[in-house]
Every structure is written in structure tokens, then in C-alpha cells.
Amino acid sequence: MKKTFHLSQGSEGASEDVRREIELHLELRAREFEAQGMTPEAARQAALQAFGDRRAIESEVRTLRGTTVRARGRREWIREMSQDVRVALRGLRRTPGFTLVAVLTLALGIGANSALFSVLRSVLLRPLPYADAGQLVQVWSDHRQKGRAQPEWMTPPDFVDWRDGNRTFSGMAAYQGWAPDLTGTGEPEALGGVLVSGNYFNVLGVSPARGRLLTMADDDAGAERVVVLSDAVWRRRFGSDPGILGKSITLNAEPWTVVGVLPPEFRPPLQVSPEVYRPIRRPATSGCGRGCVVLRVIGRMKPGVTIEQAQADVAGIAARLARTFPATNDKVGAWLIPLHEQITGKTREPLLALGAAVGFVLLIACVNLANLLLVRGAGRARELGVRAALGAGRGRLVRQLLTESSVLAVVGGALGLALGVAGSGILSTLVPDGVRQIQGIHVDGAVVGFTAGLAVISGMLFGLLPSLNAARADLMGALRSGGRETGRGGGAVRNGLVVAELAFAVVLLVGAGLLLRSFLLMQRVDLGFRSRGVVLVNIGFPRLRYPDGNAALGAVNNILARLRANPAIRSAEVTDLPPLNPGGDQDVTAIPVGEARRSDVPEAVWYRAVTAGYLPVMQMRLVSGRNFTPEDRQGSMPVGIVNQEAARRFWPGKSPIGRILAQGEDSTAPRLTIVGVVASAHHDGPNQPLKTELFAPFEQNPSRGPVFVLEPARDPESAVTVFRQVLKEVDPLVPVASVDPIEKLVGDALSLPRLYALLIGIFASAALLLAVLGVYGVMAYAVAQRQREIGVRLALGAAPSAIRRLVLGQGARLALIGTGIGLLAAAGTGRLLGTLLFEVSAFDLPTFVAVPLVLGAMALLACWLPARRAMRVNPLVAIREE
Amino acid sequence: MAGSDLFTGSLDLLILKAVSWGPLHGYAIGRWIRQSTDEALAIQEGALYPALHRLERQGFLEEEWGLTDTNREAKFYQLSRTGRKQLQTELVRWRRYAGVMTAALSAARP
Numbered sequence: 001m002k003k004t005f006h007l008s009q010g011s012e013g014a015s016e017d018v019r020r021e022i023e024l025h026l027e028l029r030a031r032e033f034e035a036q037g038m039t040p041e042a043a044r045q046a047a048l049q050a051f052g053d054r055r056a057i058e059s060e061v062r063t064l065r066g067t068t069v070r071a072r073g074r075r076e077w078i079r080e081m082s083q084d085v086r087v088a089l090r091g092l093r094r095t096p097g098f099t100l101v102a103v104l105t106l107a108l109g110i111g112a113n114s115a116l117f118s119v120l121r122s123v124l125l126r127p128l129p130y131a132d133a134g135q136l137v138q139v140w141s142d143h144r145q146k147g148r149a150q151p152e153w154m155t156p157p158d159f160v161d162w163r164d165g166n167r168t169f170s171g172m173a174a175y176q177g178w179a180p181d182l183t184g185t186g187e188p189e190a191l192g193g194v195l196v197s198g199n200y201f202n203v204l205g206v207s208p209a210r211g212r213l214l215t216m217a218d219d220d221a222g223a224e225r226v227v228v229l230s231d232a233v234w235r236r237r238f239g240s241d242p243g244i245l246g247k248s249i250t251l252n253a254e255p256w257t258v259v260g261v262l263p264p265e266f267r268p269p270l271q272v273s274p275e276v277y278r279p280i281r282r283p284a285t286s287g288c289g290r291g292c293v294v295l296r297v298i299g300r301m302k303p304g305v306t307i308e309q310a311q312a313d314v315a316g317i318a319a320r321l322a323r324t325f326p327a328t329n330d331k332v333g334a335w336l337i338p339l340h341e342q343i344t345g346k347t348r349e350p351l352l353a354l355g356a357a358v359g360f361v362l363l364i365a366c367v368n369l370a371n372l373l374l375v376r377g378a379g380r381a382r383e384l385g386v387r388a389a390l391g392a393g394r395g396r397l398v399r400q401l402l403t404e405s406s407v408l409a410v411v412g413g414a415l416g417l418a419l420g421v422a423g424s425g426i427l428s429t430l431v432p433d434g435v436r437q438i439q440g441i442h443v444d445g446a447v448v449g450f451t452a453g454l455a456v457i458s459g460m461l462f463g464l465l466p467s468l469n470a471a472r473a474d475l476m477g478a479l480r481s482g483g484r485e486t487g488r489g490g491g492a493v494r495n496g497l498v499v500a501e502l503a504f505a506v507v508l509l510v511g512a513g514l515l516l517r518s519f520l521l522m523q524r525v526d527l528g529f530r531s532r533g534v535v536l537v538n539i540g541f542p543r544l545r546y547p548d549g550n551a552a553l554g555a556v557n558n559i560l561a562r563l564r565a566n567p568a569i570r571s572a573e574v575t576d577l578p579p580l581n582p583g584g585d586q587d588v589t590a591i592p593v594g595e596a597r598r599s600d601v602p603e604a605v606w607y608r609a610v611t612a613g614y615l616p617v618m619q620m621r622l623v624s625g626r627n628f629t630p631e632d633r634q635g636s637m638p639v640g641i642v643n644q645e646a647a648r649r650f651w652p653g654k655s656p657i658g659r660i661l662a663q664g665e666d667s668t669a670p671r672l673t674i675v676g677v678v679a680s681a682h683h684d685g686p687n688q689p690l691k692t693e694l695f696a697p698f699e700q701n702p703s704r705g706p707v708f709v710l711e712p713a714r715d716p717e718s719a720v721t722v723f724r725q726v727l728k729e730v731d732p733l734v735p736v737a738s739v740d741p742i743e744k745l746v747g748d749a750l751s752l753p754r755l756y757a758l759l760i761g762i763f764a765s766a767a768l769l770l771a772v773l774g775v776y777g778v779m780a781y782a783v784a785q786r787q788r789e790i791g792v793r794l795a796l797g798a799a800p801s802a803i804r805r806l807v808l809g810q811g812a813r814l815a816l817i818g819t820g821i822g823l824l825a826a827a828g829t830g831r832l833l834g835t836l837l838f839e840v841s842a843f844d845l846p847t848f849v850a851v852p853l854v855l856g857a858m859a860l861l862a863c864w865l866p867a868r869r870a871m872r873v874n875p876l877v878a879i880r881e882e
Numbered sequence: 883m884a885g886s887d888l889f890t891g892s893l894d895l896l897i898l899k900a901v902s903w904g905p906l907h908g909y910a911i912g913r914w915i916r917q918s919t920d921e922a923l924a925i926q927e928g929a930l931y932p933a934l935h936r937l938e939r940q941g942f943l944e945e946e947w948g949l950t951d952t953n954r955e956a957k958f959y960q961l962s963r964t965g966r967k968q969l970q971t972e973l974v975r976w977r978r979y980a981g982v983m984t985a986a987l988s989a990a991r992p
Binding site for chain 2: 003004017018020021022024025028029032050051052053054057060061064065067068071
């Protein structure tokens with residue numbers, strides 16, 4: 001057989017091939033019949049006859065042929081592709097330095113994005129782990145008109161009215177904290193619990209792992225006492241007893257029957273994980289009335305109902321209640337917050353800001369790589385020229401170059417994913433424990449897909465421009481000139497890329513600067529209370545033997561007396577609420593007696609019971625009046641001390657000393673005579689607003705969970721040892737809940753701002769480094785390309801310093817343009833940081849001055865080395881090299 | 883396609899066998915089948931072509947264009963590497979099948 005060069009393209013060529021193949025068959029077959037003695041016509045007829053239905057066969061073959069051709073095209077494409085990949089790998093291996101830098105840059109850029117996305121997706125993008133979680137809302141009272149900025153819990157009667165009166169909810173459930181002591185089986189233990197309305201699990205859409213969950217019938221006052229256990233406590237305390245259902249357990253000395261166990265994966269929408277759930281029983285009448293906010297409420301909106309409709313619905317009920325019960329419900333509105341936002345809202349802003357930062361870093365990395373590839377492409381102009389001369393089409397060349405960047409992107413992306421998985425664990429510390437508990441953070445398919453997509457887009461971003469540029473260049477010219485600069489176009493593109501890089505870096509640096517300034521300012525805030533040298537020890541008296549604070553008072557005083565007698569302890573005081581305790585919003589409604597009620601006067605006041613020496617030991621400055629004394633005890637006149645904030649709000653322009661403060665509408669609560677005013681303190685942290693605060697003597701308002709404030713005489717460790725010893729002497733069965741040096745609490749309060757500033761600082765540094773490297777690369781390349789020109793200039797008598805000026809001037813121009821654009825962009829994006837900024841405007845002048853200075857200095861430094869090299873060009877060598 | 887008197891797969895096997903000695907064009911393959919089977923298999927000659935193209939699509943045959951003895955351009959078929967393997971397995975299977983059938987059909991009454 002003699003081979004021929006046969007080219008058939010497209011479907012038309014294919015069907016022509018089929019026709020010719022069959023025609024040949026018929027001709028040869030007819031010739032065979034002719035040889036047997038037939039006439040040509042008869043032979044042709046016989047051949048057709050023997051062949052069968054020519055039309056049908058031809059069309060069947062044509063269809064088959066079509067699929068074969070397409071499959072061959074794919075195989076061809078794959079073959080070319082693998083050839084491209086081999087060529088690309090060979091090329092990359094030849095330049096290990098470039099490859100290493102490129103892959104690492106990409107891996108870091110992609111890895112940071114991948115890690116942040118895993119957190120962002122887990123927390124913000126994934127629905128909460130409840131059935132149809134989008135319908136769930138947290139239902140609050142709105143006391144903003146009463147001066148309370150935060151949403152408020154609900155009163156039991158209000159809850160019942162809202163639950164029964166609404167038309168937009170399929171269910172509304174209430175819950176409140178509960179800390180029962182478990183006795184009877186093994187060691188007595190204080191469990192974490194929660195009181196829930198009967199429909200709580202129904203509203204959340206949970207099914208039991210064993211037995212049943214609670215129902216509305218369990219809420220009746222006369223119903224059997226039943227509880228539901230968490231999976232954890234069932235395993236831990238009851239040894240996974242399969243026969244637990246129907247058994248009675250003792251909680252707070254009362255028998256409760258276990259009716260169900262929750263599934264292990266159930267996480268309630270709370271900051272903590274309760275272990276036992278019991279029905280509230282009689283929520284409408286339990287304890288206090290419309291004056292006392294004790295219930296948290298979750299609602300499930302009916303399908304199709306929007307939050308606005310639901311809000312309008314409950315707001316109507318609230319307005320009706322305000323008219324019916326003006327004494328308690330006046331100015332009390334409704335405030336619905338989608339449960340997802342309620343739980344994850346605070347993490348949204350920092351995560352998005354960090355997401356923008358890592359996005360910028362990756363962009364800069366891509367621009368940098370594009371620049372590197374451009375330079376590399378220019379260096380390979382000769383190679384590409386040869387390929388073009390050998391018949392490679394322009395598209396083929398572009399594909400070849402794109403393959404190289406794709407290989408880089410794939411390797412970088414794979415490494416990046418590994419880094420992302422590692423980094424996601426670190427970044428998850430950005431998310432508060434309570435949120436992390438509900439929205440577990442892990443790397444899933446979406447994160448892998450995101451990373452892959454990022455790698456592809458990055459490859460396109462940094463690969464396409466250099467490829468097109470290289471293929472557009474005058475290839476024949478490149479061959480002739482031996483592979484030097486292939487036209488001025490490449491230079492302009494490179495300069496543009498450097499300008500873009502610098503601009504991105506400026507945006508990031510400004511953001512980092514603003515956050516850093518915020519953090520420094522936060523650190524410098526005078527907290528208003530002692531921030532070093534005391535240790536806070538929290539203990540909990542078991543309810544069984546100490547039913548309330550009064551029962552514990554004797555023991556507390558006993559402990560205090562022993563502590564004060566010990567030489568290791570300089571002073572010991574007690575409060576019921578330590579500073580910097582984010583969970584403890586202990587507020588009461590306060591009404592100044594004898595003052596005209598003003599509509600804008602806030603009535604909520606934050607409340608702390610403290611022993612006589614607490615304020616001096618905590619170095620809280622007394623502004624006027626007196627401190628508490630040991631004489632302010634039970635039976636003596638109820639007294640209080642307010643902070644300046646409260647004094648200003650309640651008695652503007654007057655001295656509060658001697659005035660009376662009533663606690664809420666409750667006539668049984670004692671009215672406090674104000675005896676002193678202390679300077680306001682940032683009890684919730686330096687970046688939190690000052691609150692109105694009220695202090696009362698611990699003796700008159702004792703607590704079962706006191707916090708001891710120890711000022712050690714020597715070192716804190718021995719003070720804590722002494723405390724444990726003393727506690728054991730007084731009551732060995734009282735557990736220590738926590739031991740915290742005040743320094744740790746202060747540090748923790750700033751840990752998130754510190755982390756934000758640190759992370760954005762790291763990203764901004766990376767951006768700065770990449771951008772400066774980009775400037776260096778472009779300038780160094782420009783000098784190398786213009787060696788001959790510089791040589792000629794020098795030969796013609798130009799001073800070396802003039803050459804340096806030339807190079808530095810070019811660099812400075814790029815830096816100036818890039819910084820200018822970057823500053824404009826930063827002014828636009830600074831607002832993204834929003835509440836992350838603390839007492840710093842988004843247009844903070846020092847930041848906007850410092851950033852261009854730093855960047856300019858670094859950019860000039862990056863130009864300096866190429867400029868020096870340009871000065872030292874030997875004109876003779878440079879010109880002769882041609 | 884193939885006549886119903888052809889055992890399933892036997893046409894494919896014959897084609898693979900036909901090209902096992904070297905590249906052939908469609909007509910030559912058909913002629914070899916006719917002659918080597920003494921024209922006993924009454925197949926429509928056209929049925930050969932869908933079979934050829936199917937085997938090509940399956941990757942058992944590769945096409946190559948060349949000149950016939952009379953200098954006509956024609957499409958030649960040759961065995962690919964997987965086609966050669968396929969021929970081996972099919973031959974083994976066919977022989978076993980034929981042996982079993984022969985033995986069974988010539989067996990004595992039980």
C-alpha cells in the first residue's frame with residue numbers, strides 16, 4: 001500500500017469520504033462480475049444488488065463516521081494538550097527560580113483565599129443546621145425608645161400575647177437559662193440547662209434520637225415533670241443507658257422523668273450547649289409580670305412570609321399592648337432579627353474585610369506573575385519566532401503559552417488548597433466559640449471547587465495577557481534581532497501592570513494602617529478600672545445547700561475574713577459581675593424618684609453588687625459622695641453608687657447624692673439612696689461605649705455566684721493557692737468556676753481587634769513586598785533592554801548621574817501614578833471596614849500620608865539597584881554586543 | 883445489518899481476522915470474507931461498512947488512506963494495538979464456544 005496525504009475536514013469531508021469508499025466498493029465489485037462475463041450495466045446492477053440498500057447503509061455509516069471524527073478530534077486535542085504540558089514542564093524545569101517564585105506566590109495567594117473562604121462559607125454562606133432555617137427569627141422586645149440600644153428579652157405575658165396573637169408565625173418558642181444541680185446518681189453536679197416552652201423543639205424542627213421531645217401539654221402547670229437530655233450528658237452521666245426513658249432523675253431536689261434524648265448533632269442556637277431541657281410550665285404566670293424581661297424567643301415564620309411582614313405583624317401586637325398596659329409596655333416595640341444574622345452577624349464584617357484583603361493579595365500576585373511571564377515571554381521571542389517559522393499558528397502559540405501558566409496555576413492551586421486546609425483551622429479562631437459551635441468550620445466540596453476555580457481564574461489572569469502579547473509580537477523581527485525587545489507595546493503593558501500592583505498594595509496598606517491605628521487607640525483607652533495586679537476567682541455555691549444569695553452570704557464573709565487575715569493576700573473583695581464579662585449583661589430598670597419622667601431618659605442601668613472595698617481596690621475613682629462601708633449591710637438603709645454616665649442621664653445638672661432611685665415598677669424592690677458617684681469605666685471593653693451603671697453593697701444584694709477580686713501581696717499564684725485552701729476549709733464541695741488574672745481579661749477583650757490588625761498587616765506586607773518586587777522586575781528588565789541605548793548615551797558624553805536620574809525618574813513616575821490611583825480607591829473602600837474602625841475615620845490623614853511615603857520609599861529602593869547597574873554600563877561593551 | 887444467519891459478533895471477528903495480515907480496504911476485506919467462507923455466509927455486502935466503522939470507532943481498527951493496485955485512492959483499515967488484543971480474545975472465545983457446541987451437538991443420547 002502506498003500512503004497518501006488525505007485531509008478531510010468537517011462533517012462534509014467525512015460524508016464525502018463515506019461516499020467515495022462505497023463507490024469504490026461498487027466499482028471493484030462490478031468489475032468482478034464483468035470478469036465473470038456480465039455486461040457493464042448488468043455487472044453494476046449485480047454489484048448494487050449484492051450491496052443491499054445503499055442509501056440506508058451510507059447514512060448509517062455517515063452517522064458512525066461523524067462520531068468517530070469527533071472522538072478523533074478529542075484525542076488529537078488531548079495529544080496536543082499533553083504535548084503542550086510536556087513542553088511547559090520542560091520550560092519550567094529549565095528556570096527553577098522563576099518556577100519556584102511563581103508557584104509559591106500563587107500557593108500563598110490561593111491558600112489564603114481558600115482558608116478564608118472555608119471560614120466564610122461555613123459561617124456566613126451555609127444555612128443554620130435546622131430544617132428550613134431561613135424561616136427562623138429571633139424575636140426581641142424593642143426598648144430603643146427607652147434608651148436601650150440592644151434588643152431586649154421578653155416578658156412572659158408579652159410572649160404569650162405575641163405567640164397567640166400573631167398571624168405570620170407557624171410557631172413561637174421561648175427559653176431561658178437554668179442551672180440545675182443533679183443529685184442522686186454519683187457526684188452532685190451543676191448541669192447547664194435551659195427552660196423551654198413546650199413547642200421549642202417543634203419550632204426548631206428537631207426530632208428525638210430516643211423517646212420523645214417536649215410538647216405544649218408538658219407546659220401545663222399540672223403536667224408531669226419531664227425533661228429531655230442532650231446526647232452528651234446521656235453518654236457522660238448516664239453511661240448511654242438505653243433504658244433511660246421513663247427513669248426519674250433528681251434535679252434541684254425534685255424528681256424529673258426523662259422522656260427523650262436529643263440527637264448528637266443537635267446544637268441549640270445559643271452561646272452554650274445545655275445538657276438538660278425542661279418545660280417552662282406556665283410561662284404566662286411564672287414569677288413576674290409585664291415588668292420583667294426574662295424570656296428569649298425564637299419564631300418560625302410561615303412559609304412565604306417575609307421578615308418585614310412578620311415585623312409589621314408583631315409590631316401591631318406590641319402597639320396594642322402599649323395602649324392596654326401603658327405602665328409597662330409604653331415605648332416597647334418588636335424587633336425581629338433573622339436567626340442567621342443573630343448568630344453570625346458580628347463575624348460578617350471582619351470576615352468580609354479580610355476576604356477583600358486576601359482577594360487583593362491574590363490579584364497582586366497574579367499581576368506580578370503576569371509581569372514575570374511578560375519578561376520571560378520577551379526573552380523567549382526567538383524561540384517563539386522559530387516555532388512560528390516552522391508553521392505553528394498564532395492560536396497554537398497562545399495555547400502553548402497559556403498551558404505554561406495553567407500548569408503553574410494547577411500546581412499553585414494544589415499547594416494552595418493544602419495551605420488553605422491548614423490555614424482554615426487558624427482562621428477559625430476569628431469566629432467566636434458560640435458561632436463555631438453551631439456552624440462547624442470545615443473544608444467541604446464547595447471550598448475545593450472555589451480553590452480550583454480560583455486557580456483557573458488566576459491562571460487566566462496572569463497567563464492570557466503575556467500569551468497574547470507574545471503571539472502578537474513581530475516574530476520575524478524577533479528572529480532577525482536575535483531575541484531582544486520585541487516592540488514598545490510590551491513595555492507599556494508591563495508599566496500598566498506595575499501601576500495596578502502598586503494601586504492594589506496602597507488599598508491594602510491603607511486598610512491595614514487604619515486597623516492598626518484603631519488597635520493602638522483601643523489599647524490606649526483608659527479603661528477606668530484596674531487593668532493589672534488583681535486576680536478574679538469565680539465560685540458557684542450549689543443551689544441545694546445555698547438556695548439563694550442570702551444563704552451564701554455567711555460563707556462569703558467567712559472566706560473574705562480568712563483571706564484578709566492571710567499574709568499572701570493584700571486585699572480581697574467581691575462582686576457579682578466582673579468587668580469584661582461579655583455574657584453578663586445584668587441590667588435593671590431604674591427610675592429616679594421625684595424627677596419628672598422625661599421621654600428620652602434611658603431606664604436600663606447596668607448593675608453590680610460589690611463589697612465595700614471593691615471600688616478602691618479596682619481603682620475606680622470616686623467623683624463625689626462616699627464609698628460603701630462595712631456599715632452598709634443588711635437591715636441598714638439600701639444605698640447605691642452611680643457612675644457619671646448615670647448621674648448625667650438621671651439628674652442632669654444636679655448632684656445625685658442623697659437622691660432616690662427606684663428599681664423598676666416592682667414596689668417590693670428596695671429604693672436606693674445614692675451616696676456616691678464614680679468615674680465611668682469601660683466595663684465591656686475599650687471599644688465598647690460607656691454605659692449607665694449602678695453599684696450596690698454586696699451585703700444588701702448577695703449572690704450565689706460571687707467573683708472574688710484578689711490583690712496578691714506577692715505573686716498571684718500563691719494568692720490563688722491560698723484562696724483554694726481557704727475555700728476548702730470553709731466548704732470543700734464548692735467548685736471554683738474560673739480563675740482569671742485581670743491582665744488576661746483585658747488582653748482577651750482586644751484579642752479580636754489585634755488579630756484583625758495582625759492578619760490584614762500580614763496581607764498588606766505581602767502585597768507591599770510583591771508590588772515592590774514587581775517594580776524591581778520591570779525596572780531591571782527595562783535597563784537590561786536599553787543597555788545599548790544607555791551605552792550610546794554614555795559614549796556621547798551623558799553623565800552617569802543623568803542616566804541614574806533617567807531610570808529613577810521612570811520608576812518614580814510609575815510609583816506616583818500607582819499610589820495616586822491606589823489612594824483614590826482606598827478612599828472609596830475604607831468604609832468597608834465600618835465598625836472595625838475605632839475612633840479613626842476611614843479617611844484618617846496620618847494613614848493616608850504614611851502609606852504613600854512608605855510605598856514611595858520602597859519603590860525608589862526597588863529602582864535604585866537597576867539604576868546603579870545602568871550607571872555602570874560599559875559603553876564599549878554595550879555597543880559592541882550587537 | 884448483518885443477516886440473521888450470522889452469529890452475533892462473527893462478522894466483527896472475520897473483519898479483524900481479515901486485516902490481521904496487513905492493511906486492506908473495504909472491498910478487499912469483503913472479498914476475503916466471501917472467499918474464505920466459500921460464500922456460505924449470505925450477508926449483504928453493504929453490511930460490512932457499518933461494522934467497519936463501528937470497529938474503527940471502538941478503536942480496534944485504524945484508518946489510513948493509500949492507493950489501490952490500480953492507483954485509486956482508498957481508505958485502508960489496519961488493526962490497532964487494542965484491535966490485535968481484541969482479535970486474540972475473540973478467537974479464544976470463539977474456539978471455546980465452537981468446541982462446546984460441537985461436543986454438545988454430537989453427544990450421544992443420555
